[in-house]
Amino acid sequence: MTHDAPFDTEKMWPDHGYLPHYLRIAADLGMHARVCELGVRRGDSLRLWQVLFPHGDVAGVDINPDATWPKGTTRIESAQDHPDLPELVGARDLIVDDASHDGQLTARSFELLWPQVTRGGYYVIEDWWFSWGMKGSMLAVAQNLLPLLGQPGQLVADIRYTWGLIIIRKQEARLMNLRDVLHQLIDCGSARWPDEDGQRAADAHEAVERYFLHPVPDGYPWLVRPETPPEQDARGVTSG
């Protein structure tokens, strides 16, 4: 591919096979996704994001002031491990790290920017095979991500390791534990409208626990279809 091509980025190289992964991510996120890429260079990949997310917002981070930010993208001139990055980058549905490929810097960027990924969004680390075996290598980054799957607070839904890419997906909000949400709502309600002895809140907490013990309580007619339809009088009113 020449530099005149619309997207002179490795993401388009067939032997890398990155594009199909990004097309799947784009299909999942939709056209309004907010994207930020670390590593801009000539701006080709930012242009690709503009095409894939035509109603979204595209930002690029690069340490080199001579990098080229295409028209319509947000210029963030910064090192990829700068502590102000979370604020500069803001909330993003997709963050791609194609900057230094230095293990330590890559790990630091992830630490800083994973919290900026929205629920159901993605963080992609490119070229993780780079500098295998060296101190602070990308392979170490890849290995150190794995334990995140066992840490509920990190909200990692899954991690896919493909040829050259690590695709980390954040849990969607609907995967939140409904039981915890209900208990939190009761606590919020009782803080806002306290009852004298806290009995109402205690009853509500107990009801939630009972529900999760018996998820389909007796007497919910819309959940348990009666075998024979209930009788109705002449006006159509159901008896019983």
Ligand SMILES: C[S@@+](CC[C@H](N)C(=O)[O-])C[C@H]1O[C@@H](n2cnc3c(N)ncnc32)[C@H](O)[C@@H]1O
């Ligand atoms: C591989 S190029 C990016 C290519 C671009 N993503 C594309 O696909 O067309 C890497 C870029 O990362 C930038 N970079 C290198 N080290 C960096 C660092 N520590 N912080 C921020 N940017 C860095 C370089 O200036 C360079 O422009």
